[in-house]
Amino acid sequence: MGPMDGAEKPSFADLVRVFARIGLLSFGGPAGQIALMHSELVEKRGWIGEPQFLHALNFCHLLPGPEAQQLATYAGWRLYGVRGGLAAGLLFLLPGVAIILALSVLYAYAAGLDWFAAIFLGIKAAVLAVVLQALIRMARRALDSLFKQGLAGLAFVGLFFLDLPFPLVLLGAAAAGGIVASLTPSWLKLQAVPADPVRTARPAMRATAHTIAVWAMLWALPLFAVWIVLGGDHVLMDIGLFFSQLAVVTFGGAYAVLAYMAQEAVQGFGWLQPGEMADGLGLAETTPGPLILVTQFVGFLAAYRDAAPFTPLLAGALGALLTLWVTFTPCFLWIFTFAPWIDRLQNARGLTGALAAITAAVVGVIANLSLWFALHVLFGSVTERRLGVVRLYWPDITTFDGLAMALGLIAGVHLLVLRRSVAEVLSAAAVLGFIATIFI
Structure with missing residues (x-):
């Protein structure tokens, strides 16, 4: 399973490093956290394309529970399957x-x-x-x-x-x-x-x-x-x-x-x-x-x-x-x-x-x-x-x-x-x- 939009796939270590950063900086409630992920994953690194990010966000709004944490998990899943989803989702949570x-x-x-x-x-x-x-x-x-x-x-x-x-x-x-x-x-x-x-x-x-x-x-x-x-x-x-x-x-x-x-x-x-x-x-x-x-x-x-x-x-x-x-x-x-x-x-x-x-x-x-x-x-x-x-x-x-x-x-x-x-x-x-x- 590769990254969205055909962008170059990051290493797993890079994924861990970036989501650890997101977890430490994810202040401001869901709106601020989603904006931070957009900046890190779409604008700075191009791991996820803009249409795919919005598509994923809409999907997470369909689910019960915290949409920002689910978006982080989904992004990790798209890049590295279940282990990517676990890493991204857990790193988003652990500092808080x-x-x-x-x-x-x-x-x-x-x-x-x-x-x-x-x-x-x-x-x-x-x-x-x-x-x-x-x-x-x-x-x-x-x-x-x-x-x-x-x-x-x-x-x-x-x-x-x-x-x-x-x-x-x-x-x-x-x-x-x-x-x-x-x-x-x-x-x-x-x-x-x-x-x-x-x-x-x-x-x-x-x-x-x-x-x-x-x-x-x-x-x-x-x-x-x-x-x-x-x-x-x-x-x-x-x-x-x-x-x-x-x-x-x-x-x-x-x-x-x-x-x-x-x-x-x-x-x-x-x-x-x-x-x-x-x-x-x-x-x-x-x-x-x-x-x-x-x-x-x-x-x-x-x-x-x-x-x-x-x-x-x-x-x-x-x-x-x-x-x-x-x-x-x-x-x-x-x-x-x-x-x-x-x-x-x-x-x-x-x-x-x-x-x-x-x-x-x-x-x-x-x-x-x-x-x-x-x-x-x-x-x-x-x-x-x-x-x-x-x-x-x-x-x-x-x-x-x-x-x-x-x-x-x-x-x-x-x-x-x-x-x-x-x-x-x-x-x-x-x-x-x-x-x-x-x-x-």
Whole structure:
């Protein structure tokens, strides 16, 4: 398997060196990471042609999970097969994994200290601006028709007010998109499919089935080990099953994953407080690697706080590693299974419509996350009330945090108006939070 576009094939050592560099420099969330890969692989070295890079990116958007990490894996696969995909995908992850694990340990031990809380007050407030920026960017890109805008609105109402299950919302959007793509594709602004699309040779079904079997077994192996050793009711089993489910249902990129995970980890399992979830997102935003590494932070704290029969630190490390395994093993499964089918998949009108509808619904998902975060960061007490099937979040006005509001507004101006980088804004907010807590 050679490089795309007939460019000279790099040595495997060169591939390792370049993806190690990408892994160390991959700050800025999915958009920044994809831009970095484009610069390194397309512009500087010509290992991948521009059309092939965009083709691969569109393919990765069809898959659940972090699109930037899957793009790195796919690029490695195109150059050196499975070993290239493993090398590229793992090198994209490892620097961020090491840093987030170290920060998770520090967070667990220092969370009760006043100076630490002061720093993270600023980070939590800035995260509101970061999530709002993601919402605005995605809405501009995805909501280019009235039908898509309606899907986004329905997804928001279904999640925020009706408390519908996240997978049900996405499945409903996918079904609607598939039907509309067949009947009135103009509602989704889909481009017409060529009358005689280019077809590649059909991949071998036996090879596809073998790949699925091997990677599904690898995915399940640690879960089976936890079940045998600790039983089905241990926190590690809960962690493994929840993040395995997350890996399957989270289409739409990193922020879709975060929206679902944040509310389940806080409200469903009680592993974290809402402010701690915002802290984890702030850590992931300021470190290299995919934003979804915040799952590692959640897995660490969940196991750290329910450690038996291990020590808290060992339990936290096991929780973090298990979370990483069941979050990213599926990414390799998707790429190695479906990459040979990429040209055929992208000519499937129903699939394209379903994914366009999911992308639109994800805007509503992120809007739900934005409002949920805002309520829990700006108010010390938020309760749920029910009016029939409608769920309402009711903040206690007396617990309003004016300092958090001020820091959030400052962060928003610098991020959205002055166009500062996310890392700069979060770092400055942390310093301002520390200073303000001392003097106010």
